[in-house]
Amino acid sequence: MEAEDFAGAAERKAPHGDRGGEAPRTLPREQLIGRLTQLAGVGNIEEAMRCLSEYVGASRFMLARYDLLQEQGLxxxxxxxxxxxxxxxxxxVLADRYSRSTELEKCIALLQPSFEDLPPECRVPPGMSQRYCSLLFCVGRVRFALLLLFPDHMILSQERLREAALLAAYGASFVEGRSQRNDRDFELTEREVECLFWIAExxxxxxxxxxxxxxxxxxxxxxxxxxRKTATKTRSEAIAYAVRNNLV
Structure with missing residues (x-):
């Protein structure tokens, strides 16, 4: 099944989703933005992502640091x-795909809905589709992925999914902006932070x-x-320090 076939078109009769012929009830766009601002402003990113997933008709959401997929653990x-x-x-699966993607492919994928099938051994909740949607976006130098699971046979809107990626970046930017840095961070120059970013890449x-x-x-x-400034001995330690303190 092609991604475009699965996603449908924005002009179809049920652009926001369909489950048994009944479109999901969602907040109007203006109210959603206000709600996201309120939630993200107090650091409630979980509820912000829940609102966004409901906005596109999704039942399950997962917000991930796409640039940390190859780290140990979750x-x-x-x-x-x-x-x-x-x-x-x-x-x-995500870590393998990230490692095999070129920098150009990662950039092209930003804000574009991508659809993939879960591995056959993965059991989804009853009524959920085996195919998930991935929305990639950046907040500063940090890459995120919003992964969505939809009810089976849902009709989706590409336009609304792209809008959700933009709004997810908007909501996540508040949380990133509230992150506290150690005093050492402010000693790093802009060029040094740039080098850290590319090392991490x-x-x-x-x-x-x-x-x-x-x-x-x-x-x-x-x-x-x-x-020297971060009291680290290797590039790997410097990257770990930068990740812990939201520098990359």
Whole structure:
């Protein structure tokens, strides 16, 4: 089944979803934005994502730090109401897909609904589709993925899903903005933070030099300075420090 066939078109009779011929009741867009602002402003990202999932007719949501998928454990999950076993099984699939995607493919995928089938061994809640929707978006330098499960035979709207990705980024930006940083963070220069970001993306010093248009030796000096300021000994430790303190 093609993703476009599954998603349907925005112009169809039930653009927001259909379950037994009855469209889900959702807040009007203006009220939804106000509600998201209120919830995200107090750090209630779980309820904000619940409102968004209802807005597109989804029954289950999972907000993940897409850039942390390859870390050990389930620390990449920000909030979710997916069954735990399903989250544990899908994490490996997501990490593998992330590692195989090029930087260009990751950029192109932003804000574009993507549909994939869950592995056959994954058991979804009764009445749920085996196919899930993934919405990728960025908040600053941080990549997120909002994964949605829908009732089986739901008619979806591509337009509303893209809108949900934008609103998810809007809601998550409030939470990111409220994150507290250690005093050490403010010692890092903009260039040093840029180098940290690209290191976290798996780039070498030579690649970062090309991206930023400066010499390899200068990049290494920036990285050395970062490790000195953050009291870390390796690039991996510096990346872990940056992730813990929301620098990347």
């Amino acid at each position: 620390n990449f999950i920000v909030t979710s109401n997916w069954p735990f076993d399903l989250v544990r099984k899908i994490s490996g 798996g780039k070498t010093s030579d690649e970062i030099a090309v991206i930023l248009g400066i010499s390899r030796n200068t990049i290494n000096n920036y990285i050395t300075s970062v490790m």
